[in-house]
Amino acid sequence: MKIAILGAGAWGTALALAFAPRHALALWTFEAEHAAALRKDGENVRFLPGYALPAGLAIGSDIAVALKGADLAVIATPVAGLRATLGACIGLPVLWVCKGLEAGTGLLPHQVAADVVPAVRCGALTGPSFAEEVAKGLPTAITLASRDAAFARDMAQQLHGPRLRLYANDDIVGAEVGGAVKNVLAIATGICDGLGLGLNARAALMTRGLAEITRFGVALGAKQETFMGLAGMGDLILTCTGDLSRNRRVGLSLAAGRPLEAITRELGHVAEGVMTAREVALRAGKLGIDMPITQAVCAVLDGRLNAREAVDALMNRDPKAE
Numbered sequence: 117m118k119i120a121i122l123g124a125g126a127w128g129t130a131l132a133l134a135f136a137p138r139h140a141l142a143l144w145t146f147e148a149e150h151a152a153a154l155r156k157d158g159e160n161v162r163f164l165p166g167y168a169l170p171a172g173l174a175i176g177s178d179i180a181v182a183l184k185g186a187d188l189a190v191i192a193t194p195v196a197g198l199r200a201t202l203g204a205c206i207g208l209p210v211l212w213v214c215k216g217l218e219a220g221t222g223l224l225p226h227q228v229a230a231d232v233v234p235a236v237r238c239g240a241l242t243g244p245s246f247a248e249e250v251a252k253g254l255p256t257a258i259t260l261a262s263r264d265a266a267f268a269r270d271m272a273q274q275l276h277g278p279r280l281r282l283y284a285n286d287d288i289v290g291a292e293v294g295g296a297v298k299n300v301l302a303i304a305t306g307i308c309d310g311l312g313l314g315l316n317a318r319a320a321l322m323t324r325g326l327a328e329i330t331r332f333g334v335a336l337g338a339k340q341e342t343f344m345g346l347a348g349m350g351d352l353i354l355t356c357t358g359d360l361s362r363n364r365r366v367g368l369s370l371a372a373g374r375p376l377e378a379i380t381r382e383l384g385h386v387a388e389g390v391m392t393a394r395e396v397a398l399r400a401g402k403l404g405i406d407m408p409i410t411q412a413v414c415a416v417l418d419g420r421l422n423a424r425e426a427v428d429a430l431m432n433r434d435p436k437a438e
C-alpha cells in the first residue's frame with residue numbers, strides 16, 4: 117500500500133519506521149520548518165531522536181502532495197488536529213491513532229470522523245504502544261478498531277508485521293474510550309506514585325480506574341469485554357506504570373507541586389489526558405456516571421485541590437460495594 121502518515125510527532129514517526137519495510141510512505145507535518153529539519157537531519161530530532169528515518173520516506177508539509185496516490189491515510193496528530201486533518205482526506209480510507217476526546221465538543225475521534233468524512237471506511241489504531249519501543253522494533257500488540265469489521269480485518273492483515281501485531285476489533289467506542297480515559301488515569305497514577313503512596317495504592321487506583329473507564333464506556337455503547345483487552349486494561353497498565361508515558365510524567369510533576377503550565381511547556385509533547393480529563397468529566401456528568409478519580413484529576417489540573425488534598429478527598433468518600 118501507499119500510506120500517508122499525517123503528523124510527524126513521536127508516534128507518527130515510530131509508525132513510519134514500523135510500516136516502512138512493507139509499504140511506500142509519505143510523512144506530513146503541518147510545520148514547513150519541521151519538514152525541512154526532518155529531511156536535513158534524516159531523523160526526528162524534535163520528537164523521536166536517535167532513529168534514522170526510513171530510506172525513501174517522502175517528507176513534506178503540503179498535505180495534498182502527501183495524499184496523492186495514497187491508498188490509506190493514517191492521522192497521527194493529537195486530537196486537537198484531527199478534525200482539520202480529516203477534512204483533507206475526503207474519500208480516502210483513514211485510520212487515526214490519537215487518544216482523547218475533542219476539546220469543546222467532548223466527541224470521541226470516530227464521532228469527529230462521522231461529522232467530517234461520514235461515508236469513508238475508517239477506524240482507530242490504539243492499544244499499549246510507546247513510540248520509543250516501536251521505533252526500537254520491540255514486540256508490540258495493538259488493536260485496529262472499526263465499526264466496519266471487514267475493514268478492520270483487512271487493515272489489520274495489511275499493516276500487521278513481525279514486531280507490530282495487530283488485532284481487529286469492531287467495538288470502536290470501547291477501543292477509543294479505553295485509549296482516552298487511560299491517559300487521565302495515568303495522570304492520577306503519576307500523582308499517586310509521585311506522592312510516594314505505595315504499590316497498594318497504585319493497584320487500587322488502576323483497578324478502580326478500570327471500573328470507571330468501563331462504566332463510562334458501557335454508558336456510551338461500548339462492549340464491556342473490550343476493556344479487558346489491549347485497548348483497555350493493556351494500555352492502562354502500560355501508561356500508568358511506564359515512565360515513558362507523558363501523562364504519567366505530568367502526574368509525577370503535579371505531585372511535586374509544579375504548575376501545570378510549566379509542566380506541559382517543558383514536556384515538549386502532547387499529554388492528551390490534560391484536555392481529555394475535563395471533557396470526560398463533563399460527558400460523564402451529563403450521563404450521570406460516577407467518575408471520582410477523573411474528577412479528582414480535574415480538581416488538581418484546575419488548581420482547585422493540590423495533589424495531596426485530591427487523594428484525601430478520594431479516600432474519605434463513603435464506603436461502597438465494589
Ligand SMILES: NC(=O)C1=CN([C@@H]2O[C@H](COP(=O)(O)OP(=O)(O)OC[C@H]3O[C@@H](n4cnc5c(N)ncnc54)[C@H](O)[C@@H]3O)[C@@H](O)[C@H]2O)C=CC1
Nearest residue numbers: 124125126127128193194196197213214215246247385386
Ligand atoms: N507517543 C506515543 O507513544 C503514542 C501516542 N499516541 C497518540 O498519538 C497522538 C500523537 O502523539 P505523539 O506523536 O506522541 O505526539 P507528539 O507531541 O510527539 O507530536 C505531535 C505532532 O502533531 C503535530 N501537531 C500538533 N498539533 C497539530 C495540529 N493541530 N494539526 C496537525 N499537527 C499537529 C506536532 O507538530 C507534532 O508533529 C496523541 O493523541 C497520542 O495520545 C498513541 C499511541 C502511542
Ligand SMILES: O=C(CO)COP(=O)(O)O
Nearest residue numbers: 243244245246361362363
Ligand atoms: O498512548 C500511549 C501508549 O500506548 C502513550 O502514552 P503517553 O501519551 O502518556 O505517553
